[in-house]
């Protein structure tokens with residue numbers, strides 16, 4: 001903010017641009033700035049740094065959620081399902097999460113539930129090799145619900161700790177594909193009534209305001225329990241998450257910070273907020 | 279939607295004879311909001327609004343149109359102009375195969391677009407050669423091979439242990455020998471800030487001398503579109519843009535951002551997951567989609 005000390009029109013405009021540039025979106029930006037400018041007008045804030053800190057506090061307040069992640073101890077097998085639009089990083093994230101559970105000594109089974117896209121099953125199979133875990137993989141064109149069924153059923157029978165289901169990328173605007181997702185959830189529920197224990201929406205940090213529509217539709221179809229935001233190793237800030245968490249009250253579980261098996265971090269609202277402004 | 283909002287906002291201008299700085303101020307704010315909601319980069323939006331303002335001020339309120347209609351016509355025309363002309367033809371090679379490099383960020387839709395480009399051009403009489411040059415992503419080579427097989431088109435036999443630049447060179451030689459006139463190179467997704475991987479593309483370009491370098495971008499990309507596109511363009515001097523996932527409800531403001539920062543033509547849009555889902559780009563359609 002150009003080394004200014006006092007708060008004036010130019011400073012507020014600079015802050016607005018910083019927020020917009022981080023994909024926070026015009027509406028959420030306006031809400032955040034309203035909270036802040038009223039404090040400025042009441043003379044509670046006198047310099048730029050204080051202003052920036054208040055904005056950060058407001059953002060962290062929205063993002064920080066104390067919702068515990070269901071653990072392997074509580075449910076066995078723990079059933080995780082990954083959903084989201086095309087190309088966001090679902091399959092890669094599953095590889096990373098499987099490896100993490102493996103490092104913690106758990107028995108992991110993957111379900112290659114994307115039976116639609118070319119080489120999707122081969123791609124997840126490669127990740128199961130890297131993560132050193134088992135996988136239920138059938139062939140392209142098979143009903144994805146049957147893969148889910150088989151994976152969860154095997155996990156119960158052979159006492160796996162975690163079963164992680166991949167699904168095909170799908171645009172939230174495609175009613176038949178969203179219906180297919182509902183069916184997968186119903187099928188899993190037949191075997192374990194309170195499963196899937198985690199339905200994770202994967203969002204790409206480079207996505208703009210459309211992420212809000214994605215969250216809305218996927219939540220309606222599959223009752224989301226968490227969000228993973230990928231590709232935060234790029235220059236996109238992923239600020240759209242603020243509006244999403246504010247509106248839908250869904251916690252962010254992990255962030256993806258690269259293409260390697262170790263490139264997964266637990267979500268930290270304060271770190272995320274600091275990097276919005278870096 | 280925007281035109282309804284503007285009709286309301288500008289209703290009072292009807293009796294005033296002319297669009298002035300004062301009476302269009304509210305309307306400019308509405309357009310700014312629409313552009314930002316559509317993910318147009320905030321700097322690009324600012325520049326766009328300045329040009330709309332300078333075009334609009336002083337315009338006589340014409341008899342047949344309401345001020346709202348007139349203003350929105352200016353906005354629409356200005357946006358359509360900025361998007362560039364419809365132009366889906368590939369630059370052709372003077373002798374030997376036409377070479378196209380397909381580049382972009384992770385997950386944008388490059389591999390599927392190479393399949394779609396092959397299909398599109400095969401139907402136009404080309405003999406395409408699909409070249410998998412992504413040796414990093416698990417099963418990337420399989421993915422392109424499966425697409426090529428479904429189209430009954432030849433696919434270069436790349437393997438993961440090869441170097442992408444060498445793959446491209448070998449494929450070009452193979453195409454020449456086999457009289458294939460369109461070489462479509464699928465590259466690995468990469469971040470514009472990964473200097474090593476950007477350098478790999480730079481090397482590939484130097485050695486393979488492509489007629490086209492197409493930047494594949496996801497229609498739902500947000501503000502970062504300007505950074506990615508500018509870096510790729512500065513590094514490679516792109517020849518065209520391909521926008522994917524236009525079958526969704528993303529407004530596609532990234533198209534304007536990318537166009538504004540690169541000045542390169544948007545050549546194609548992908549509108550679905552099937553191989554036939556590739557269309558020529560129409561500026562007026564995307565302009566009205568962005569405005570919402």
Ligand SMILES: Nc1nc2c(ncn2[C@@H]2O[C@H](COP(=O)(O)OP(=O)(O)OP(=O)(O)O)[C@@H](O)[C@H]2O)c(=O)[nH]1
Nearest residue numbers: 086087088089090091092169231256257258384385
């Ligand atoms: N830089 C970076 N790339 C990532 C990250 N996560 C995934 N990717 C890359 O994004 C691309 C798409 O990842 P996938 O795992 O295939 O995405 P997907 O959601 O399963 O895609 P579909 O199944 O086709 O919908 C791949 O090139 C991944 O390596 C991340 O955190 N950072």
Ligand SMILES: Nc1nc2c(ncn2[C@@H]2O[C@H](COP(=O)(O)OP(=O)(O)OP(=O)(O)O)[C@@H](O)[C@H]2O)c(=O)[nH]1
Nearest residue numbers: 086087384385386387388389390467523548549550
């Ligand atoms: N609905 C829809 N999906 C698309 C479109 N284009 C690509 N996809 C899907 O987007 C996902 C990613 O496509 P890919 O072709 O694998 O993307 P990529 O750029 O090659 O990915 P990386 O090689 O990992 O960087 C796949 O699920 C595709 O089927 C499109 O126009 N519409």
Ligand SMILES: [Mg+2]
Nearest residue numbers: 090091114120
């Ligand atoms: Mg996948």
Ligand SMILES: [Mg+2]
Nearest residue numbers: 388389412418
């Ligand atoms: Mg690819």
